[in-house]
Amino acid sequence: MSNTAEIFESMEYGPAPEESAFVRDWLKEKSDGFQHYINGAFTSGGDGQKTIESRNPADGEILARFSAAGEAEVDAAVSAAKSAFPKWAKLSGHERAKYLYALARLVQKNARFLSVLETLDNGKPIRETRDIDIPLVARHFYHHAGWAQLQETEFSDYEPLGPVGQIIPWNFPLLMLAWKIAPAIALGNTVVLKPAEYTSLTALYFAELCKEAKIPSGVVNIVTGAGETGELIVKHPDIAKIAFTGSTEVGRIIRRQTAGSGKKLSLELGGKSPFIIFEDADLDGAVEGLVDAIWFNQGEVCCAGSRLLVEESVADKVTEKIKRRLSSFRIGDPLDKAVDMGAIVDPVQRDRIQSLVAQGEKEGGDVWRPDIEIPQVGCFYPPTLISNVSPSNVAVREEIFGPVLTSMTFRTLKEAVDLANNTRYGLAATIWSENINRALEAASAVKAGVVWINTTNGFDAACGFGGYRESGFGREGGREGVFEYLKLQKEWGGEEKPAPAPEISGEPDTGDPDGGLDQTPKQFIGGKQKRPDWGRTMPVAAHNGSYAGRVSYGNRKDIRDAVEAAFKAQGWGATTGHARAQILYFIAENFSKRADEFAKRLQQITGVSKSKARKEVQASISRLFAYGAWADKYDGLAHSPPQRNVVLAMNEPVGVIGVVCPDASPLLSFVSMWAPAVAMGNRVVVVPSERYPLLATDFYQILETSDVPGGVVNIVTGEHAALVKTLAEHDQVEAIWHHGSAEECQFVEKASADNLKRVWTNNGRSRDWSDARTGEGREFLRHACEVKNIWLPYGD
Numbered sequence: 163m164s165n166t167a168e169i170f171e172s173m174e175y176g177p178a179p180e181e182s183a184f185v186r187d188w189l190k191e192k193s194d195g196f197q198h199y200i201n202g203a204f205t206s207g208g209d210g211q212k213t214i215e216s217r218n219p220a221d222g223e224i225l226a227r228f229s230a231a232g233e234a235e236v237d238a239a240v241s242a243a244k245s246a247f248p249k250w251a252k253l254s255g256h257e258r259a260k261y262l263y264a265l266a267r268l269v270q271k272n273a274r275f276l277s278v279l280e281t282l283d284n285g286k287p288i289r290e291t292r293d294i295d296i297p298l299v300a301r302h303f304y305h306h307a308g309w310a311q312l313q314e315t316e317f318s319d320y321e322p323l324g325p326v327g328q329i330i331p332w333n334f335p336l337l338m339l340a341w342k343i344a345p346a347i348a349l350g351n352t353v354v355l356k357p358a359e360y361t362s363l364t365a366l367y368f369a370e371l372c373k374e375a376k377i378p379s380g381v382v383n384i385v386t387g388a389g390e391t392g393e394l395i396v397k398h399p400d401i402a403k404i405a406f407t408g409s410t411e412v413g414r415i416i417r418r419q420t421a422g423s424g425k426k427l428s429l430e431l432g433g434k435s436p437f438i439i440f441e442d443a444d445l446d447g448a449v450e451g452l453v454d455a456i457w458f459n460q461g462e463v464c465c466a467g468s469r470l471l472v473e474e475s476v477a478d479k480v481t482e483k484i485k486r487r488l489s490s491f492r493i494g495d496p497l498d499k500a501v502d503m504g505a506i507v508d509p510v511q512r513d514r515i516q517s518l519v520a521q522g523e524k525e526g527g528d529v530w531r532p533d534i535e536i537p538q539v540g541c542f543y544p545p546t547l548i549s550n551v552s553p554s555n556v557a558v559r560e561e562i563f564g565p566v567l568t569s570m571t572f573r574t575l576k577e578a579v580d581l582a583n584n585t586r587y588g589l590a591a592t593i594w595s596e597n598i599n600r601a602l603e604a605a606s607a608v609k610a611g612v613v614w615i616n617t618t619n620g621f622d623a624a625c626g627f628g629g630y631r632e633s634g635f636g637r638e639g640g641r642e643g644v645f646e647y648l649k650l651q652k653e654w655g656g657e658e659k660p661a662p663a664p665e666i667s668g669e670p671d672t673g674d675p676d677g678g679l680d681q682t683p684k685q686f687i688g689g690k691q692k693r694p695d696w697g698r699t700m701p702v703a704a705h706n707g708s709y710a711g712r713v714s715y716g717n718r719k720d721i722r723d724a725v726e727a728a729f730k731a732q733g734w735g736a737t738t739g740h741a742r743a744q745i746l747y748f749i750a751e752n753f754s755k756r757a758d759e760f761a762k763r764l765q766q767i768t769g770v771s772k773s774k775a776r777k778e779v780q781a782s783i784s785r786l787f788a789y790g791a792w793a794d795k796y797d798g799l800a801h802s803p804p805q806r807n808v809v810l811a812m813n814e815p816v817g818v819i820g821v822v823c824p825d826a827s828p829l830l831s832f833v834s835m836w837a838p839a840v841a842m843g844n845r846v847v848v849v850p851s852e853r854y855p856l857l858a859t860d861f862y863q864i865l866e867t868s869d870v871p872g873g874v875v876n877i878v879t880g881e882h883a884a885l886v887k888t889l890a891e892h893d894q895v896e897a898i899w900h901h902g903s904a905e906e907c908q909f910v911e912k913a914s915a916d917n918l919k920r921v922w923t924n925n926g927r928s929r930d931w932s933d934a935r936t937g938e939g940r941e942f943l944r945h946a947c948e949v950k951n952i953w954l955p956y957g958d
């Protein structure tokens with residue numbers, strides 16, 4: 163006879179399946195095939211479309227068929243979105259808020275249906291769709307109904323973009339739809355969305371809800387299809403923005419395809435997120451968190467905590483706890499309310515997981531799996547732990563996107579952070595420690611867009627989500643996410659025209675407007691004047707074609723040296739805003755002492771009148787003051803998600819920014835482009851106007867005397883084409899701000915795709931640098947920062 167304790171130990175869960183007949187009835191009604199949702203109506207589109215089958219990953223059953231939208235269908239959807247845009251954008255925020263509110267209510271009223279449908283289509287446990295995915299979908303529409311309501315007062319300088327193309331993956335099908343559609347339509351845009359081919363069904367049901375909510379025709383369009391359909395949306399000329407979530411590989415393709423199109427772009431891509439456990443952590447809590455971090459949603463999560471980094475002293479204990487926990491894991495029918503893990507979305511994905519694990523094992527990893535039952539039918543994969551791995555092991559480097567955890571140890575906080583940052587990605591990180599100071603120190607050092615402390619996988623519509631580095635750019639959720647769907651009104655003028663470069667005539671003079679000794683300027687790198695690598699200089703013409711001087715003729719090597727110097731000056735990012743402000747004021751002070759000299763130089767090389775030249779110098783001094791002012795005022799936010807968390811949205815410097823300046827207002831634009839970046843703690847490599855480089859080289863003498871640490875501002879003169887290419891392709895440059903012609907902008911956007919830099923260009927348009935509304939301020943500061951959301955739970 164067993165005693166009660168033994169009975170509890172040996173007790174099995176009985177099956178607790180969720181009812182699905184009502185969803186299957188709906189699927190039966192659609193047995194002829196689902197249709198696209200275009201201009202408020204379901205339409206089958208034209209002939210010749212490929213048919214796609216949607217299968218239940220848990221048993222391979224065909225659930226539905228639909229067709230892949232081709233050119234005609236995508237065109238119809240974009241044209242519907244384009245026609246609907248003006249009226250929708252003009253609607254008051256309150257009117258739009260009511261529509262979003264109606265959608266939120268409908269999601270709640272249909273929550274059970276949507277949960278079951280999602281589980282059938284994707285294979286994730288009903289526990290997760292019911293308790294996480296669908297409630298968060300409703301929350302997203304509620305929250306963004308609020309932003310619609312507040313738009314006119316909170317974002318009065320901004321306007322919506324137009325028709326937006328949105329492409330989403332299969333891991334959180336309806337949740338990703340909500341993350342995309344809710345902010346877009348709340349702020350007055352219209353959308354064409356393509357769900358993933360494996361998981362289109364909840365999007366199609368959502369289309370029915372849009373009809374029920376009487377969303378005006380054309381505001382939401384949903385077309386089904388595979389990658390080719392996505393590509394048609396990306397390339398469509400009438401699309402104003404692409405919002406994409408998916409693999410880094412496709413993100414890179416989209417970056418290249420949208421280059422030069424003027425389309426705004428946000429990319430939420432892959433990750434290889436660290437899960438750090440310090441020895442003082444509550445180890446049971448940490449292991450529960452870890453289970454959630456990597457085995458939630460079968461590990462098919464972009465922010466999955468897939469790399470365990472555990473302090474050596476507790477590593478054995480933690481491993482034992484993980485193994486014990488996994489040995490009672492239940493894998494099976496996703497509709498069973500008592501399973502821990504469901505099915506992998508498709509055999510293609512399971513094969514990918516299998517092959518990466520096999521490769522990781524071949525490279526020396528020890529693979530461990532619990533001895534638990536795995537269903538023989540359906541697409542299942544067991545929870546897997548790979549230990550004894552080196553940082554170069556493929557399982558540590560690559561996003562596996564499955565229930566696979568790698569485990570490594572560390573001895574010090576620095577080592578933990580170094581290992582955490584030893585990745586191309588930067589989406590999320592989890593830190594577990596009872597010492598809040600230590601946890602916050604690690605959080606500030608980890609390069610990731612989201613950091614969870616003593617919690618994991620916190621998501622909320624009020625909090626920003628998105629990555630650093632190859633995890634993409636842009637944020638979804640929170641106030642920071644709102645800007646992805648807006649643009650500053652009248653930010654751009656007409657075409658940006660390069661200043662004409664007249665033939666140089668006459669004798670070379672000294673290069674000094676007042677006459678005197680020759681002063682051929684050098685490059686300014688690492689706080690020092692350096693001769694150009696190949697020892698060449700180039701002449702610069704004054705406005706009338708007379709000889710104004712010579713500057714260094716830089717090449718690739720000079721740019722590389724400048725990037726190296728900027729990279730090394732990391733300490734600048736850690737200085738206080740107050741310290742940075744003082745240095746900016748000091749630069750302004752020293753600059754003002756030489757105001758007359760700069761005005762003369764401006765007159766000499768651009769031919770402007772004396773009063774205009776003086777005005778530009780004064781505006782430049784004022785701009786430096788403005789960024790001195792902002793340096794300690796562009797704060798982050800504290801978000802309040804519904805759970806017991808406070809979420810700190812911290813503005814962090816991006817890193818090394820390449821800054822390429824235009825010819826227009828050459829002194830003011832030069833100052834306006836590097837000062838905001840420097841104010842926020844970035845280091846810059848500035849390529850000044852090719853036509854008027856002497857202003858920048860005159861300026862470095864001011865930098866030299868203003869306590870600017872070496873490497874914070876680097877200036878390389880020369881021909882833009884060669885310099886910009888090296889900057890855009892350089893892996894240590896994390897963002898590029900480029901003002902130039904349309905062709906140059908296209909080139910920079912394409913060339914920066916390799917390491918997925920954040921690129922900010924003028925798309926060949928001019929800007930009024932003298933207007934503080936468009937030439938200064940928050941728009942610049944936003945581009946100068948990454949927002950890191952740090953989640954901190956409170957209470958015991």
Ligand code: NDP
Pocket residue numbers: 329330331332333356357358359360387388389390391392393396407408409410412413415416430431432433463464511514561562563
């Ligand atoms: P993809 O990046 O291929 O798919 C994401 C979305 O983009 C889908 O809707 C897809 O269509 C569409 N798409 C594919 N190619 C193009 C293209 N050239 N232009 C426009 N849209 C395109 O991811 P996969 O589904 O193929 O998954 C592969 C790997 O990507 C996974 O193993 C995982 O590592 C990673 N991934 C990361 C995600 C994340 O959230 N970070 C999400 C999903 C995957 P369709 O699926 O219909 O073909």
